[in-house]
Amino acid sequence: MASLQLLMEEGLLPSLLASLIFIAVVLKIFLSNKARKPKPNLPPSPSKLPLIGNLHQLGKMPHRSLTKLSQKLGPIIFLQLGEVPTVVVSSAAMAKEVMKTHDLPFSSRPQLFSAKWLFYDSTDIAFSPYGSYWRDIRKICILELLSTKRVESFGFVRAEEVSRLIHRIEAESSPRTVNLSEKLRLYANDVLCRVVLGRNFSEAGDYDRHGFHSMLVESQELLGGFSIGDFFPSMEFIHTITGYKSRLEKTFRRFDKFFDELIEERLDPGRKKSREKDLLDVLLDVQKNASSEMSLTMNNVKAILLDMFAAGTDTTFIVLDWAMTELIMNPRAMRQAQAEVRSIIPQREQVSEKDLHQFDYLKAIIKETFRLHPLIPVLLPRESIQDVTIDEYEIPAKSRVFVNVWEIGRDPKSWESPEEFNPDRFIGCDVDFKGQDFELLPFGAGRRGCPGIALGAMTIELALARLLHRFDWELPLNVRAGDLDLTEVYGISMHKITDLVLVAKPQLHESIC
Ligand code: HEM
DSSP states (O other), X not given: OHHHHHHHHTTOHHHHHHXXXXXXXXXXXXXXXXXXXXXXXXXXXXXXXXXXXXXXXXXXXXXXXXXXXXXXXXXXXEEEETTEEEEEEOSHHHHHIIIIITTTTTOBOOOOHHHHHHTTTTOSSSSOOSSHHHHHHHHHIIIIISOHHHHXXXXXXHHHHHHHHHHHHHHHOTTSEEEHHHHHHHHHHHHHHHXXXXXXXXXXXXXXXXXXXXXXXXXXXXXXXOOGGGGOGGGXXXXXXXXXXXXXXXXXHHHHHHHXXXXXXXXXXXXXXXXXXXXXXXXXXXXXXXXXXXXOOHHHXXXXXXXXXXXXXXXXXXXXXXXXXXXXXXXXXXXXXXXXXXHHSOTTSOOOGGGGGGOHHHHHHHHHHHHHSOSSSBOOOEEOSSOEEEXXXXXXXXXXXXXXXXXXXXXXXXXXXXXXXXXXXXXXXXOOSSSXXXXXXXXXXXXXXXXXXXXXXHHHHHHHHHHHHHEEEEOOTTOOGGGSOOOXXXXXXXXXXXXXXXXXXXXXXXXXX
């Protein structure tokens, strides 16, 4: 007891605990591998997957570490990650096996510690395990929340917000530089806040008051990456010692309080009705009109709300940020896109959503950005609900399955000069990102594919078209394209570590209407 007190006084207790955890983890890895090593003289069996590896092989950039492994071992790999049998696939053909041929048996999600805490016991759409509850809420999502009709009904929100984006850039830029990333982040978050909650937090100053943005940033970080405890479910206590659990609890409580306030406000009978139903209205209607087959609790409503934010805010911003970064580094592609948009829409007019179908080169740029910088480089994990055989390999039930779409997008078998940013490769080519072409999977595919694809794509296309139509873009004085920091940060979605700062030179004035 006395020595414990001494350790605490000296501040040595945390490091001692950390060492103990490290030893426990190493021992666990050692024992689990030992138990699974094949007997030395057995011939290799085609029904066994080729590799047994460990968690430490993943590092901080799982998509890159997994690519190195698959280059040595092939497009389907078995990793014993702690206590969890894990399969990684990294070719278009294998992805098709998982997300099309065997889509149903692979359509569950593992129960991640972070998702259990943040998403009301994983009762959201993205982290809910396969079953009747997930099928019901997915149906609500497809038919009610993110249907084509609903997404179109928010066209006015995108139009207003993209105009605000343009004005913000104009106000700040000429002749100075503008932090484009910051402006794009505001645009993407404001569109989503208005779609989901009918209000724009950045305008009302509420954004900071609630600390809403910081909550989102914190949740992205907590959800992202590969956390040790998720691979050692029997050692969940690690999360308490490392402080991860208390961070999750704190963030959860902040979100919960925020959502409670919003819902209370919304249920107030004296509230002024807004012009379009937002997603919270839709969810509350579904909740009110519960049927015997489908009923939602208020916690279910909050879980789905949080899903919309977690999945929808930073996503569109990150894609726009990468697209503009690639364009500033590839001036020929930038000029070609500007020429296309400006030749179709005269300079004094504004680009609107109804014009977007004409911009083939702009769409090619977005596809090329998705190919090189998929937002979720290793798709959200799936879990097999029964034994499945793929390519002669037996994958047992309850295996975790990762699809490395980052590697698939750079596979030289599918793409010529894969490291090059070359939108022309998509001109006259039918490959699209809607989940039918397994070489390009930024939104995933199959039953668990992204239901926000239409909303995401429209928000991105409109903003990119307006940015290229309205401004000429340059790097700040004395900055060369090679100086841009392209370092990635791995979270639930992968973004650039530094903001993109550019000079925006407005073209002729657009008319107001
Ligand atoms: C550029 C924008 C976006 C990209 C690149 C993207 C990408 C993805 C990806 C890769 C997945 C996992 C798919 C899989 O496991 O096969 C996913 C799932 C999901 N996304 Fe998106 N997303 C975007 C925008 C949105 C938006 C705007 C929303 C809604 C507001 C949304 C809602 C969801 C939901 C609810 C899921 C979980 C689906 C399920 O598990 O059933 N996403 N998204």
